[in-house]
Amino acid sequence: MPILEKHLFVCTHGPFCWHDGDCDGIFERLKKRVAAAELKDSVRINRAGCLNACGHGPAVVVYPDNIWYGHVQIDDVDELFASLQNGEPVARLRLPDDFQKQTNHYPEAVQQFKRVERGLDDQRRAARESIFAAESVASD
Ligand code: FES
Incomplete structure (x- = not known):
């Protein structure tokens, strides 16, 4: 590459x-x-x-x-x-070198979206762990 x-x-x-x-x-x-x-x-x-x-x-x-x-x-x-x-x-x-993250101005629905995304991340992580656990059992 x-x-x-x-x-x-x-x-x-x-x-x-x-x-x-x-x-x-x-x-x-x-x-x-x-x-x-x-x-x-x-x-x-x-x-x-x-x-x-x-x-x-x-x-x-x-x-x-x-x-x-x-x-x-x-x-x-x-x-x-x-x-x-x-x-x-x-x-x-260009953003200034000292730019700061700012999220307080977003409406509640957008803040809620962030919480939903975190939930989906948790589900994705749990699904991966479940697959790894199943593969580990199968290879034992
Ligand atoms: S940089 Fe945080 S949502 Fe895009």
Whole structure:
């Protein structure tokens, strides 16, 4: 596998960013731009869980540059993609180095969504543990 030059993580699975913009759309459009430019061997776009930039979403981080973007909207994707190619970060979307997670302003329904997600995580973990336990018994 070639060494990636850039690795972008888009918060698509965090509990809050989805409320601030079309995280899945941003992810899909970035993937399409990378594919169309035939950069799949050097640029990877990944879905991510919470990047701890809640309240500034949708959040995107670029590695290895350690560039954090916030409040990204789908119309920003072309500019973001161009920045990967020209090496100039999109200043208007950059989060300050000292940004803080902020979640208190989200409505109760969004806070509830976070609790539902945690419950689903617990179920997923329990299902995995159950499978591992069954495999362990079968191999004994
Ligand atoms: S929910 Fe996206 S950074 Fe936390």
